[in-house]
Amino acid sequence: MKKINIGLFGFGVVGQGIYEVVRKAKNANAEIVKICVRSLDKPRSIERSWFTDSPDEILSNPDINLIVEVIDDPAAAYDIVKSALLKRIPVVSGNKTMLAHHLPELIEIQKTHHVALLYDASSCGSIPVIRNLEEYYDNDLLLEVKGILNGSSNYILSRVFDHSDTYAHALAQAQELGFAESDPSFDIEGYDSLFKLVIITVHALGVYVAPVRIFTYGISTIHESDIRYAREKGVKIKLVAQVVKVSDEHFTMFVMPEFVTPDKYIYSVDDEYNGVVIRGECYDRQFMFGKGAGSLPTASSILSDIMARQHDYRYEYKKQNYLQLPEYTTDIPLRIYVRYSETNIPHILDFEKIHEEYYCAESSYVIGDVTLAELLRKREQLNGHDVFMANIPLFFQNN
């Protein structure tokens, strides 16, 4: 079994976890050789001699046969990953923002340069979603991947729902516990879920859709009245990402809060956990559940990718090659709940049908049918206002 000599980029929460996990995995035959960090002056938990601030010191070290990149900055991550791949050094990356924006180019480089880029840790931490989509659900039967992909926003919603905590206090707690990204808006506005969904879709259906083309709505504007409404109806509000085949030729995808009924698997995914439902034509629903964030869970997922390199594993992007690729569409009907105060939602959104309208000076709501395309068109008018929106699953057989 060949020895894996790792050049590690980043020594934050995840980087330190990797250091620990690689040491614990005595039989892994993997070793960290050097760690590249932005600042050598910062106090560290291990000896100074491990560190460098020069990426080149790692990239040009011929002993290093794997780059593991877990830095926060997507632009810097992109430079490192691309440079490494162009030099034919395999890379394990956890940077979903970078991957969601650059996957087509990075897939191309992998193919032309016969080099591997693995990134299972980028989506749902310790849950092996990417690997299973690539290797096990690599057939025509897959219809839908849907789940709670962001631990931080889910933690906040759990606190608010099950413990009657305030939103602000729950957010502060999530940050204190290390679940939240350094920029919390990334979690609560749905971008973290979105970027994971983009990556998942490449492996679920073989199609890349740029993040900017996907409707994404977060939880930052949730109010006490939304929570009260959901409680009265016996549902929970969860931030859900989904990619769904709507016909043999088309699929859709979006990220938005959803009213989840107790009979759904994701209803009981609480706190910082992630849960993913994979639905297929013959196997019905598979549910995978686990810790989606945090130092050690993410690091253990990175370890799985590291060990996969012992066997020269690489993603084949099988579905891109052999499935009749479905096309992305936003021309699908949704039933949504929209709560608003100043903004006149029924005036802005072109509802095909309105089922309920409730007016109150402080807070009104409307429940109606609208296309995803319409939501995408009007998203600028919806953002930044006192508006909260949730999907009411109806048109799909949802999980």
Add this chain to the structure above:
Amino acid sequence: MKKINIGLFGFGVVGQGIYEVVRKAKNANAEIVKICVRSLDKPRSIERSWFTDSPDEILSNPDINLIVEVIDDPAAAYDIVKSALLKRIPVVSGNKTMLAHHLPELIEIQKTHHVALLYDASSCGSIPVIRNLEEYYDNDLLLEVKGILNGSSNYILSRVFDHSDTYAHALAQAQELGFAESDPSFDIEGYDSLFKLVIITVHALGVYVAPVRIFTYGISTIHESDIRYAREKGVKIKLVAQVVKVSDEHFTMFVMPEFVTPDKYIYSVDDEYNGVVIRGECYDRQFMFGKGAGSLPTASSILSDIMARQHDYRYEYKKQNYLQLPEYTTDIPLRIYVRYSETNIPHILDFEKIHEEYYCAESSYVIGDVTLAELLRKREQLNGHDVFMANIPLFFQNN
């Protein structure tokens, strides 16, 4: 992508499912060439020209590059699988009984003859347990695999617990719905779970333990009083299989009913579903949930194995090669509930400590600490009597 030409053995519930699933998977580039059945006279849902009753007609057909074996009879399955492997024809098998008894030999043949035997469908139908243990959890961190591996007995327990059905009626229903094996004792006495556990352990820890060495206790002797007792304590009784590392050097494994508290993942695995918890040192718990039996779920798992052969995938039995293999031990303490009538349990079982004893003319019970080795020693004296036994998780951090 190479074409997979399948010789199929068996056209029962699963065989017919495979026929359907392979047709549905238009892009799979796989085709069934011939189907071997025991009797050509039985009426079939497809044309007679598909069938043969001669195994040799398939085994000596040079066009066939994959054998898929889903017959009921373990002895016949063993002959077919072994013959095919010795001829270097790759095999996909779903026969857990056969595999649990012959894996060491079949692994050896795979290695010496450079041929693949895949069997993800043998354990938990559509849940990709084997593949994930082999490929994703292939490191030192794994501590435990525990779950509900038999859909039929779980269906019966669900009916009895949640719907106040009688045991006999629930069993009859399971058979009617096609969840139960042709010999129902296989399901309800725990052997189906046992054989799956044996296979799982090979891929979880790299160690094969013969079924006869493993304590197995089923649900066939469950009484109304056991159910009442469990309900009073707020727990469910589930038939649970588990393999657990008890130290760096040792692991244990057994199958028996368990009192499951509502905070455990497997508590909510009801009806014919299977649920598996994989626990590791850094990733904590991963939970996988799905349909463990039935025609199409099992067939879709077989399809995953068929498609893996497009890429010449084979199990590497990685852990057998590179982990310091732990040793099997039964020298571990358990706390158990034993309900009995005529048989004098406290007299038979050498309890290390008794915590509760309840006597009643119709049905008594005792709760006490006993070693797994002691249960294994006394199993003959426990079987066939009016005794029901359940594990009370205590000594392990259970799921």
